[in-house]
Amino acid sequence: MGRYTLRRLLQLVPVFLGTTFIVYFLVWGLSDDPFAGKCGQRECSASYVAQMTERYNLDDPLIVQYLKYLGALLTGDFGQTFSGTEVSTLIATAYPVTIQLALVAVVIEALIGITAGVLTGLRGRGFVDNLVLVSTLVLIALPVFVTGLVLRQVLGVELGWIRTSVPADPTLGQLLVPGFVLGSLSMAYVARLMRTSLVENKRADFVRTAIAKGLPRRRVVGVHMLRNSLIPVVTFLGYDIGALMGGAIVTEGVFNIRGIGGLVFRGIQQQDIATVVGIVALLVIVFLLANLLVDLLYAVLDPRIRYD
Amino acid sequence: MAAPLLEVDDLRVEFGTGPETASVLNGVSYHVDEGETLAVLGESGSGKSVTAQTVMGILDTPPGRITGGAVRFRGEELLGAAPERRRLLRGESMAMIFQDALSALNPVYTVGFQIAEQFRFRRGMSRRDAMARAVEMLDLVRIPSAAQRVKEYPHQFSGGMRQRAMIAMSLALDPELLIADEPTTALDVTVQAQIMELLDELRRERGMGLILITHDLGVVAEVADRIAVMYAGRIVEQTDAASLYAHPAHPYTRGLMDSVPRVDDLGRGAGAPLRPIPGLPPSLSAIPNGCPFHPRCAYAVDVCTDEVPPLREIGAGHRAACHFAERFAAEGPDRPATQEVISR
Numbered sequence: 167m168g169r170y171t172l173r174r175l176l177q178l179v180p181v182f183l184g185t186t187f188i189v190y191f192l193v194w195g196l197s198d199d200p201f202a203g204k205c206g207q208r209e210c211s212a213s214y215v216a217q218m219t220e221r222y223n224l225d226d227p228l229i230v231q232y233l234k235y236l237g238a239l240l241t242g243d244f245g246q247t248f249s250g251t252e253v254s255t256l257i258a259t260a261y262p263v264t265i266q267l268a269l270v271a272v273v274i275e276a277l278i279g280i281t282a283g284v285l286t287g288l289r290g291r292g293f294v295d296n297l298v299l300v301s302t303l304v305l306i307a308l309p310v311f312v313t314g315l316v317l318r319q320v321l322g323v324e325l326g327w328i329r330t331s332v333p334a335d336p337t338l339g340q341l342l343v344p345g346f347v348l349g350s351l352s353m354a355y356v357a358r359l360m361r362t363s364l365v366e367n368k369r370a371d372f373v374r375t376a377i378a379k380g381l382p383r384r385r386v387v388g389v390h391m392l393r394n395s396l397i398p399v400v401t402f403l404g405y406d407i408g409a410l411m412g413g414a415i416v417t418e419g420v421f422n423i424r425g426i427g428g429l430v431f432r433g434i435q436q437q438d439i440a441t442v443v444g445i446v447a448l449l450v451i452v453f454l455l456a457n458l459l460v461d462l463l464y465a466v467l468d469p470r471i472r473y474d
Numbered sequence: 475m476a477a478p479l480l481e482v483d484d485l486r487v488e489f490g491t492g493p494e495t496a497s498v499l500n501g502v503s504y505h506v507d508e509g510e511t512l513a514v515l516g517e518s519g520s521g522k523s524v525t526a527q528t529v530m531g532i533l534d535t536p537p538g539r540i541t542g543g544a545v546r547f548r549g550e551e552l553l554g555a556a557p558e559r560r561r562l563l564r565g566e567s568m569a570m571i572f573q574d575a576l577s578a579l580n581p582v583y584t585v586g587f588q589i590a591e592q593f594r595f596r597r598g599m600s601r602r603d604a605m606a607r608a609v610e611m612l613d614l615v616r617i618p619s620a621a622q623r624v625k626e627y628p629h630q631f632s633g634g635m636r637q638r639a640m641i642a643m644s645l646a647l648d649p650e651l652l653i654a655d656e657p658t659t660a661l662d663v664t665v666q667a668q669i670m671e672l673l674d675e676l677r678r679e680r681g682m683g684l685i686l687i688t689h690d691l692g693v694v695a696e697v698a699d700r701i702a703v704m705y706a707g708r709i710v711e712q713t714d715a716a717s718l719y720a721h722p723a724h725p726y727t728r729g730l731m732d733s734v735p736r737v738d739d740l741g742r743g744a745g746a747p748l749r750p751i752p753g754l755p756p757s758l759s760a761i762p763n764g765c766p767f768h769p770r771c772a773y774a775v776d777v778c779t780d781e782v783p784p785l786r787e788i789g790a791g792h793r794a795a796c797h798f799a800e801r802f803a804a805e806g807p808d809r810p811a812t813q814e815v816i817s818r
Contacts, residue, residue, distance in 0.1 A: 393580075469627045
């Protein structure tokens with residue numbers, strides 16, 4: 167597996183170069199005048215334009231600009247925003263809360279989703295099964311901003327149980343509801359995936375064998391049925407955590423969380439090119455590493471999969 | 475006379491409900507004595523495996539439904555027994571091996587783990603002791619370098635080795651009855667012979683009763699003491715192996731024999747075509763009136779379409795469910811059997 171991991175890590179290089187170049191090209195190459203509207207109602211002063219042209223190497227051909235940017239990036243220099251803030255500082259303030267929120271969301275997805283899936287998968291048709299099927303359908307059908315706004319209104323405004331706006335350095339409790347909102351869609355998928363997977367494995371030959379061996383029912387279900395059923399679910403959760411690490415524009419917006427999603431969003435709105443390229447470059451790496459981790463985890467869960 | 479090891483008495487099982495109901499078992503009776511091999515022979519869907527699963531208590535209910543009959547192990551009635559009692563009998567008193575060992579073994583656990591867990595959860599052994607016993611079990615079924623192979627997963631075993639591992643697993647708790655459900659169907663011919671030999675040897679050493687479910691007459695001839703032939707959820711003929719081959723009393727049994735290529739066919743002209751049984755087994759939700767085999771039977775006459783032939787004694791220990799069983803038995807297996815047999 168070592169060689170496979172190395173090969174996968176090497177594959178990160180071209181993917182990283184490709185994605186960052188495309189993003190760089192899109193944001194710099196496609197705007198005619200990067201300074202339009204940057205200085206309020208007036209046109210930007212010549213000295214400002216000269217200074218910015220200097221800072222972002224705008225006189226060079228695009229490819230040279232990109233290479234210079236890349237060179238700086240590889241030494242850990244994410245560059246500066248138009249207003250002169252270091253992009254790395256922005257990321258350092260915004261990313262921790264995004265990671266916390268993503269972890270809370272994944273834990274909620276896993277706990278509630280798997281529990282609901284196991285309950286319905288084992289029991290078969292009945293009240294619980296219908297309840298889970300209908301409620302997951304509702305969660306899947308509702309856009310995240312609706313779930314978020316409704317919960318904020320009901321729990322925050324009407325009942326006053328939570329704060330409608332999450333503070334800068336939130337506690338775990340303050341992230342529970344936003345985490346639930348962020349994870350709700352995937353939670354519904356996890357519940358359904360777990361249920362289907364369990365129902366399939368219930369009739370599997372190896373489960374019949376385990377019963378024929380006279381093992382206690384708890385062991386037949388807990389060891390032989392669950393382990394196999396969890397494989398697709400764990401894989402799904404792994405990919406999902408990679409996606410959640412990319413920030414959550416809607417959830418962050420609803421609960422006023424200063425996370426990475428909102429940062430990218432504002433960067434795009436304000437055409438703050440250095441912010442956008444820098445964060446996207448980081449997120450690409452995070453996502454690729456998460457995917458690699460899932461693939462490795464998959465081989466651990468299912469010994470039939472060997473990568474060498 | 476002491477109760478037989480296992481007795482299946484007039485067992486009836488249905489699948490589904492309403493007009494879709496399929497009568498899968500329509501009064502199956504057989505018994506197995508200690509140390510004896512009973513071969514259960516029949517086409518796919520004849521009810522061989524369902525009978526075995528009902529005996530083991532692993533029939534899926536629903537969709538299956540036991541509507542009548544009894545299963546007695548050493549005289550103890552099992553169908554009404556508490557689930558926990560039945561669980562304790564499994565593995566300990568009766569064990570089962572399945573056709574496709576690859577899907578019957580759990581792909582995500584090592585072979586050793588799957589054998590050892592019986593010692594751990596039925597004998598209360600420690601992990602380490604149980605694993606040591608698992609190695610012994612693999613040794614017993616002659617898997618080379620067992621100490622290494624216990625750590626491997628089922629997909630790392632060859633087909634034959636996998637079936638050996640399955641056998642080792644079934645014998646872990648030293649059962650008195652082993653049910654082998656088509657244990658060699660998924661294997662190469664040479665490996666088939668080895669597995670059958672191994673099963674036969676283990677049965678002899680341990681004095682186990684063995685129920686061998688198969689559709690392979692060749693396999694049966696080698697090892698079976700008695701043979702039960704099943705068709706459409708019924709036993710149509712039951713006798714010791716020698717008399718079945720010498721005096722098959724049911725046209726279906728004859729049909730099975732005729733559809734197997736034999737070396738001595740060469741004497742009757744090389745390249746003589748096989749003679750398969752025409753038609754298909756009946757749908758179990760619409761079993762024909764009278765003898766269920768009559769639509770496919772070359773000898774069927776009026777009585778066959780009207781009356782169900784009961785399974786009756788036609789000789790010492792020889793039972794058959796055909797209106798003309800005695801005549802077929804008297805004629806012997808020589809082919810071709812003629813229509814005159816019945817009109818005589």
